[in-house]
Amino acid sequence: MIVVTGATGNIGAALVRQLNASGVPLRALTRDANRAQVPSGVEVIEGDPQHTETLKRSLDGADRIFLIPQAVGGTAPVLETARHLGVRHVVLVSSLLAQTHPESFIGRSARKNEQEAQDSGLAWTLLRPWEFASNTLAWAPTIRGEGTVRVPFSGLPSPAVHPSDIAAVAARALSEEGHHTQTYPLTGPQSLTPREKTQAIATAVGRELRFDEYHSPQELRRIADEAPDHTAQGLMVPGVCALESPGALSTVQTVTGSPARTFQQWVHDNSEAFN
Numbered sequence: 712m713i714v715v716t717g718a719t720g721n722i723g724a725a726l727v728r729q730l731n732a733s734g735v736p737l738r739a740l741t742r743d744a745n746r747a748q749v750p751s752g753v754e755v756i757e758g759d760p761q762h763t764e765t766l767k768r769s770l771d772g773a774d775r776i777f778l779i780p781q782a783v784g785g786t787a788p789v790l791e792t793a794r795h796l797g798v799r800h801v802v803l804v805s806s807l808l809a810q811t812h813p814e815s816f817i818g819r820s821a822r823k824n825e826q827e828a829q830d831s832g833l834a835w836t837l838l839r840p841w842e843f844a845s846n847t848l849a850w851a852p853t854i855r856g857e858g859t860v861r862v863p864f865s866g867l868p869s870p871a872v873h874p875s876d877i878a879a880v881a882a883r884a885l886s887e888e889g890h891h892t893q894t895y896p897l898t899g900p901q902s903l904t905p906r907e908k909t910q911a912i913a914t915a916v917g918r919e920l921r922f923d924e925y926h927s928p929q930e931l932r933r934i935a936d937e938a939p940d941h942t943a944q945g946l947m948v949p950g951v952c953a954l955e956s957p958g959a960l961s962t963v964q965t966v967t968g969s970p971a972r973t974f975q976q977w978v979h980d981n982s983e984a985f986n
């Protein structure tokens with residue numbers, strides 16, 4: 712039995728579909744069962760994952776857990792309960808910033824979660840995704856309303872990863888042998904600038920979109936200098952990456968046997984959000 716936390720989210724919803732299609736018994740954990748669009752046959756556990764009672768109901772009889780720290784409010788308490796209840800393997804969603812920018816706010820927090828998984832007494836697999844393609848959903852309101860992508864700065868080229876590919880790697884790690892003690896850095900297959908992503912969305916929706924960058928480089932430097940630690944080091948604006956990426960990596964293809972999905976594929980899969 713596999714327990715999927717964050718089951719209504721970008722990765723979790725795709726993972727539930729993929730595992731269910733391959734016939735693996737699983738439970739989906741959510742705070743709101745009405746929002747959980749899970750396929751029939753999937754057991755849904757509703758409750759607050761920060762409550763021990765919810766965790767016990769979810770993990771009882773399970774042997775593997777897919778863990779999104781943000782969805783459960785932390786890594787260590789969940790894994791402690793999991794170990795007590797006999798869970799043997801955790802697949803943890805971390806961040807590639809743990810590797811590329813370990814001193815950044817997100818990199819430090821991701822590394823702490825990883826360490827807690829590694830110290831948990833369970834077998835572990837770490838997933839380190841780069842920026843998600845789904846971050847560009849933050850652009851949907853101004854695309855729909857004004858035909859514009861409005862961002863504070865133009866950002867760097869970035870190989871955004873399709874959440875379904877993170878799910879595909881997780882599905883392999885949860886259901887095959889050979890993934891214990893493995894760390895998987897995950898990216899999409901090509902680096903695109905925000906302007907190029909805007910063009911990809913424009914092509915998919917069939918209309919022109921404006922790209923409006925509203926700070927000069929000088930203004931941005933001042934904002935970064937005055938910003939708190941995490942903003943200054945990352946300037947994390949949804950869909951706009953300010954951090955130099957590692958470039959496109961081949962891990963998705965190596966683990967799943969299929970090429971990583973393109974950003975254009977993600978837009979195709981989610982085009983209704985921009986219409």
Ligand SMILES: NC(=O)c1ccc[n+]([C@@H]2O[C@H](COP(=O)([O-])OP(=O)(O)OC[C@H]3O[C@@H](n4cnc5c(N)ncnc54)[C@H](OP(=O)(O)O)[C@@H]3O)[C@@H](O)[C@H]2O)c1
Pocket residue numbers: 716717718719720721722723740741742743746779780781782783784804805806807840841842843846874
């Ligand atoms: N976005 C990126 O670019 C990026 C890059 C690298 C790593 N990551 C990591 O990927 C993970 C996010 O994955 P995801 O996008 O699949 O997750 P998500 O869709 O943001 O959220 C997953 C689920 O967590 C629950 N949740 C969301 N916000 C919450 C909150 N404030 N408090 C409690 N529960 C909350 C919701 O489930 P219910 O309401 O159904 O309970 C939600 O469906 C994070 O660990 C993040 O650090 C993200």
